């Protein structure tokens with residue numbers, strides 16, 4: 176008798192308190208700027224951001240999260256997207272903010288986008304890694320994910336990890352783990368630096384530029400009124416909270432870094448004449 180009660184209660188608790196997983200942009204995000212250039216369509220299933228000569232546009236999540244596995248499907252600006260930047264990132268508030276960045280730097284038709292990544296902890300970034308993709312990100316939707324748990328941050332593309340930033344607090348490297356973050360995205364003009372370092376300018380005759388979003392999914396701990404939705408959820412429901420790269424994923428990560436990484440701050444000795452950042456020498 177006792178054992179059956181012991182079984183039922185945890186199941187019920189984890190069922191009720193499981194963090195939000197949903198896919199309706201009306202529910203999950205708000206368009207925050209762009210004066211009508213950002214739109215939620217198809218009953219909340221599709222979101223588009225546009226950029227023209229006068230303005231870009233952007234949205235943010237309604238919820239704040241403290242750890243999560245966040246997926247978004249994005250179809251980037253097609254054709255001549257030179258000078259445009261599509262951002263997709265998590266960020267906390269304040270002057271010592273934490274931030275986990277994906278930025279997609281557009282290019283001339285047929286030339287490769289750059290996927291730019293960065294991690295800020297307590298207001299300090301300077302941890303850029305950049306990649307080309309192994310597909311054309313403007314033809315279809317692809318899934319861009321951030322796994323953020325207390326031990327690591329993993330950036331993935333279609334389930335393939337492209338970057339891991341480990342919690343190396345024990346080596347004195349601050350790690351984002353105390354500040355809840357919202358998810359943000361924007362499409363804007365950055366032709367002073369984005370494409371070939373600013374050499375290629377935005378061709379406004381091709382405007383408006385459009386990026387599209389689908390299937391936002393947050394398996395995440397929602398932070399509200401100083402409390403995490405995960406604090407009482409059974410850990411088996413939130414396997415991502417302790418997820419790490421298995422052997423296959425580590426091999427995929429190596430494959431991406433060997434074949435598609437085009438910039439790594441950890442090898443930029445010119446930029447750090449006093450020595451590379453600490454996390455760069457820990458393996």
Ligand SMILES: *[C@@H]1O[C@H](CO)[C@@H](O)[C@H](O)[C@H]1NC(C)=O
Pocket residue numbers: 280281282283286287288289369370371372
């Ligand atoms: C654009 O294409 C050029 C030429 O292939 C390449 O050098 C550059 O890295 C590409 N991406 C960006 C964003 O500049």
